[in-house]
Amino acid sequence: MNVPSRKRLGPLLLIAPAAILLGVFLVLPYLNIVVMSFRMPGQGTPYGPGFTLGNYGKFFSDFFYVQQVINTLWIGFLTTFICLVLGYPVAWQLARGASTFRALGYALVLSPLLVGIVIRSYGWTILLGNNGIINRTLTGWGLIDGPLPLMYNALGIIIALVHVFLPFMILPIMSAIQGIDPSLEAAARSLGASKVTSFRRITLPLSLPGIQAGCILVFVLSLSAYVTPSLIGGLRVKTMAVTVVDALIDTFQWPFGSALALMLSVTGAIFVVIFGRLTVMKWKA
Amino acid sequence: MSKPFFTVYCLIIYAFLLAPIAVVVIASFNAGAFLTFPPQGLSFRWYLVFFNNEVFMRAIRTSLWIAAMTTVISGIIGTMAAMFYVTHAGKLKETVRVAMLAPLLLPEVLTAISLLFFVYSVGLGTQNLVGMIVGHVLITLPFVFINVSASMESYDPAWSLAAQSLGAGRFTRFRRIMLPLIKPGVIGGCLFAFIISFDVFTISFMLKGVGMSTLPIQLFDYLRTNFTPEAAAVSTCSIVLTMAVVVISEKVLGLRIHRF
Numbered sequence: 001m002n003v004p005s006r007k008r009l010g011p012l013l014l015i016a017p018a019a020i021l022l023g024v025f026l027v028l029p030y031l032n033i034v035v036m037s038f039r040m041p042g043q044g045t046p047y048g049p050g051f052t053l054g055n056y057g058k059f060f061s062d063f064f065y066v067q068q069v070i071n072t073l074w075i076g077f078l079t080t081f082i083c084l085v086l087g088y089p090v091a092w093q094l095a096r097g098a099s100t101f102r103a104l105g106y107a108l109v110l111s112p113l114l115v116g117i118v119i120r121s122y123g124w125t126i127l128l129g130n131n132g133i134i135n136r137t138l139t140g141w142g143l144i145d146g147p148l149p150l151m152y153n154a155l156g157i158i159i160a161l162v163h164v165f166l167p168f169m170i171l172p173i174m175s176a177i178q179g180i181d182p183s184l185e186a187a188a189r190s191l192g193a194s195k196v197t198s199f200r201r202i203t204l205p206l207s208l209p210g211i212q213a214g215c216i217l218v219f220v221l222s223l224s225a226y227v228t229p230s231l232i233g234g235l236r237v238k239t240m241a242v243t244v245v246d247a248l249i250d251t252f253q254w255p256f257g258s259a260l261a262l263m264l265s266v267t268g269a270i271f272v273v274i275f276g277r278l279t280v281m282k283w284k285a
Numbered sequence: 286m287s288k289p290f291f292t293v294y295c296l297i298i299y300a301f302l303l304a305p306i307a308v309v310v311i312a313s314f315n316a317g318a319f320l321t322f323p324p325q326g327l328s329f330r331w332y333l334v335f336f337n338n339e340v341f342m343r344a345i346r347t348s349l350w351i352a353a354m355t356t357v358i359s360g361i362i363g364t365m366a367a368m369f370y371v372t373h374a375g376k377l378k379e380t381v382r383v384a385m386l387a388p389l390l391l392p393e394v395l396t397a398i399s400l401l402f403f404v405y406s407v408g409l410g411t412q413n414l415v416g417m418i419v420g421h422v423l424i425t426l427p428f429v430f431i432n433v434s435a436s437m438e439s440y441d442p443a444w445s446l447a448a449q450s451l452g453a454g455r456f457t458r459f460r461r462i463m464l465p466l467i468k469p470g471v472i473g474g475c476l477f478a479f480i481i482s483f484d485v486f487t488i489s490f491m492l493k494g495v496g497m498s499t500l501p502i503q504l505f506d507y508l509r510t511n512f513t514p515e516a517a518a519v520s521t522c523s524i525v526l527t528m529a530v531v532v533i534s535e536k537v538l539g540l541r542i543h544r545f
Contacts (some may be wrong), residue, residue: 010455011369011370011372011373012379012434014365014366014368014369014373015365015366015369015370015373015374015381017361017362017365017366018362018363018365018366018385018426019384019428021362021422021423022384022385022387022420022423022426023386024397025400025403025419025420025423026387026388026391026399026423028403029396029400029402029403030391030395030399032399032402032403032406033395033398033399033402036402046405068494072517086298086301087298089291089294089295090295090298093291093292093295097295101295103294105295105299107300107301108302108303109299111302111303111306111528112302112303112306114480114484114527114528114531115306115481115484115524115527116484116486116501116520116523116527117484117486117506118486118501118505118508118520119306119309119503119504119520119523119524120305120306121305122309122504122508122517122520123304123305123307123308123309124305125508126305126308126309126312126517127304127305127308133308161306163301163302163305166298166301166302167302176413177506193453199292220390220392223392224392224393224395224487225395226394226487226490227486227487227505231505231508231509241394243509244394244398245394245398245490246488248398248401248491249491254402257398258398258402261394261395262395265392265395268392
């Protein structure tokens with residue numbers, strides 16, 4: 001009698017540690033933060049007794065926070081869009097280009113992922129600062145009189161975010177294009193389609209799943225990015241993630257901070273779902 | 286687009302990807318007191334400052350220690366889960382996969398904040414490294430899972446049945462069939478877990494206790510107030526360390542690490 005029950009339990013023991021870890025340290029904390037967002041703000045303690053809708057009320061009544069969510073979403077959109085435009089040709093090259101170039105290019109796209117995000121953002125502060133390389137070079141050449149405002153604004157944040165997340169756009173599109181049978185394009189060409197038409201009617205639609213995956217990944221990552229906006233934006237331009245983290249670390253406003261974090265994540269999720277629906281419709285059409 | 290134009294375009298993008306990293310490495314050899322370009326002479330001056338800076342050295346030790354713990358825990362749990370996923374998940378396969386990848390799909394900031402509140406709610410607090418290591422294991426688990434399950438793609442349950450019918454016990458079957466198959470995946474996944482844990486910021490930032498900064502946190506704090514090339518020296522050492530891990534794994538061990 002013992003043998004069959006052990007046979008059933010054996011495999012379950014394999015998944016048990018992961019299930020317990022994810023259940024206790026991912027699911028429970030996420031439930032906890034939802035509850036936390038309805039708690040009363042505390043005096044001198046992270047939160048007080050009782051529950052309230054006030055944290056969300058505070059969010060919607062204060063234009064500062066709504067504006068900041070809009071700014072963060074806007075930065076996310078632009079970052080995603082620029083990554084797509086810059087990354088697509090590179091992805092195509094990596095999937096279809098000459099093979100010598102391909103291995104090197106692949107390594108070049110992957111290597112930034114192995115460098116910590118603090119270091120990469122730091123590199124951008126060296127490049128973009130008022131005394132940074134770009135401004136000094138341009139001034140040295142006499143092209144500009146004073147330093148261009150490249151840092152401490154949304155522009156600098158977007159430049160650095162595009163850099164940090166570009167590989168996450170290139171890699172999914174690359175594998176999508178690799179999955180397309182090259183004979184399809186050859187067939188279109190032999191039937192008289194121009195290069196542009198063959199790209200527009202064959203390659204682009206078939207690579208849509210990769211585009212979709214890349215866009216969602218980059219969008220979600222840029223919404224929750226903390227280091228880059230914090231170092232490049234400084235105190236002047238803050239994204240929502242920066243505000244939330246600073247609010248929690250400096251002022252211990254746990255319930256309100258939870259509400260802010262959830263509002264940002266939920267808004268981001270809504271846009272991802274809408275985007276997913278739209279691309280799937282386009283895909284089927 | 287014409288071919289030469291296309292190639293040049295791709296080269297510009299590659300340059301864009303490498304520029305900030307190259308700039309940090311070059312800046313670390315600056316002999317001057319400030320970050321200027323081109324550097325005012327070459328020197329290892331800032332490396333000496335860094336090696337004698339106890340704050341940074343302690344942060345490196347903390348980072349290595351946490352990364353090692355994380356790699357071991359994440360490696361074991363992730364490998365077991367991947368074995369279940371490939372051999373026994375059955376109808377639950379898609380559910381298991383989504384659950385295992387969840388830490389990767391959820392925004393890191395939200396996970397970090399949730400975990401911070403949680404460790405305080407259950408009285409664990411951030412006085413010790415438990416909370417931080419749990420966070421690192423969560424974040425690295427998907428990478429071990431992806432690598433190990435990818436290495437088992439070719440696994441056929443019939444092999445295990447054949448071995449069983451020939452009298453091999455559970456442990457022998459694991460050692461002779463499963464282990465050789467998953468070995469590259471386990472090593473690759475663990476190396477990647479180590480690198481991720483060594484570089485991860487937000488989770489560590491939220492869950493760190495007093496005086497337990499990891500290297501990225503220490504660097505971040507330093508950069509808020511200081512502009513000397515010492516930070517560049519620290520960064521360069523960190524880059525060299527991770528690159529060494531990757532080169533060793535890919536060249537010496539001949540492994541291909543799956544990142545997605």
